[in-house]
Amino acid sequence: MITEGILNINKPQNMTSHDVVSVMRRTLGIKKIGHTGTLDPMATGVLPICIGRSTRIMEYLDLDMKQYRCTMVLGVVTDTQDVWGQTLERFDTSQVDEEKVRAAFAGFHGVIDQKPPMYSALKVNGKKLYEYARAGIEVEVKTRKIFIKSLEIEEINLSAEEKTVTFTVECSKGTYIRTICQDAGDFLGCGGTLKSLVRTRSGIFDIASAIDLESLKGWSLEKIELRLQQTFEPLVHFGKVVADQIAAVQFASGWHLPLDKCEIVKRPEYEDGSFCLPMREEYKKAYNVFGRIEGKEVFLGVAFYDDNDKKLVADKVFYVR
Numbered sequence: 001m002i003t004e005g006i007l008n009i010n011k012p013q014n015m016t017s018h019d020v021v022s023v024m025r026r027t028l029g030i031k032k033i034g035h036t037g038t039l040d041p042m043a044t045g046v047l048p049i050c051i052g053r054s055t056r057i058m059e060y061l062d063l064d065m066k067q068y069r070c071t072m073v074l075g076v077v078t079d080t081q082d083v084w085g086q087t088l089e090r091f092d093t094s095q096v097d098e099e100k101v102r103a104a105f106a107g108f109h110g111v112i113d114q115k116p117p118m119y120s121a122l123k124v125n126g127k128k129l130y131e132y133a134r135a136g137i138e139v140e141v142k143t144r145k146i147f148i149k150s151l152e153i154e155e156i157n158l159s160a161e162e163k164t165v166t167f168t169v170e171c172s173k174g175t176y177i178r179t180i181c182q183d184a185g186d187f188l189g190c191g192g193t194l195k196s197l198v199r200t201r202s203g204i205f206d207i208a209s210a211i212d213l214e215s216l217k218g219w220s221l222e223k224i225e226l227r228l229q230q231t232f233e234p235l236v237h238f239g240k241v242v243a244d245q246i247a248a249v250q251f252a253s254g255w256h257l258p259l260d261k262c263e264i265v266k267r268p269e270y271e272d273g274s275f276c277l278p279m280r281e282e283y284k285k286a287y288n289v290f291g292r293i294e295g296k297e298v299f300l301g302v303a304f305y306d307d308n309d310k311k312l313v314a315d316k317v318f319y320v321r
Helices: 019-027 054-060 098-105 129-134 177-187 222-228 245-252 281-285
Strands: 005-009 034-035 043-052 066-074 076-078 087-090 111-113 142-158 164-171 194-201 239-243 262-267 286-293 298-307 311-317
Touching: 005 019, 019 034, 019 043, 019 076, 034 054, 043 054, 066 177, 076 194, 087 098, 098 142, 098 164, 098 177, 164 177, 164 194, 177 194, 177 222, 239 245, 245 286, 245 298, 245 311, 281 298, 286 311
Parallel strands: 043 194, 239 286
Antiparallel strands: 005 043, 034 043, 066 164, 066 194, 076 087, 111 142, 142 164, 239 262, 286 298, 298 311
């Protein structure tokens, strides 16, 4: 019986992220399942699904950088910033050349301010923005800081009737790729809208190892279990310590754990840019805590190092005797 773990699912088009969770609940017969990093219904790609007790680490996975492959269409502006919305305007693109396209994307790097689209699930005063948009109500949407680690243009096609640009971007949580398309189109003076979007990576999970959702429905529980990632595996930016059996049992019982009483296997580390965005200060000093129990190395939980007490203080404990 599967009680916890993480599956890397390839979300199909025309499904919400919550739809995928519903399928997984029916397939596994488990109610406590959640996803990390919402994908729009028309987007596809990597969607980590946390099962059972592993749902408790979902907040940590928000730190992970995401990678997307996007194709945008030039000369079109829609109300949703993608081709599935209502077309508002069309523009001539005859004056656009490759040099101008590259200049339009040159500013998308590092920490930038981005204004979330009206057709999004972001909440303002307890209500989702798309609810305001569908009701025709205008609300003030403030810009948010996002981090773009890299943006690489893969193809510029200006010869076809439909002018397109395909690019890959690695970015932080909360980045709207369709807004990048619109902003680049605004820079060019011809408008731009998202045509296709695939999330190719989220943290340690990549598209090459993602599981087709329809195929998974026919798998046995044994086959599914073989593809499960353990709860601690995605937490690669956290440090790692190992405690002896006595200290491990005490930690699992709520005691603080002196760092000098542990074997420090790895110090916490983060990808470039992680500190540029709002995050709990404790995450910068987070450790995966393991214990040697009955001759085996067992994952106990996640703890934050306290500078004052020089001890690890449990944030989430997973080990149960």
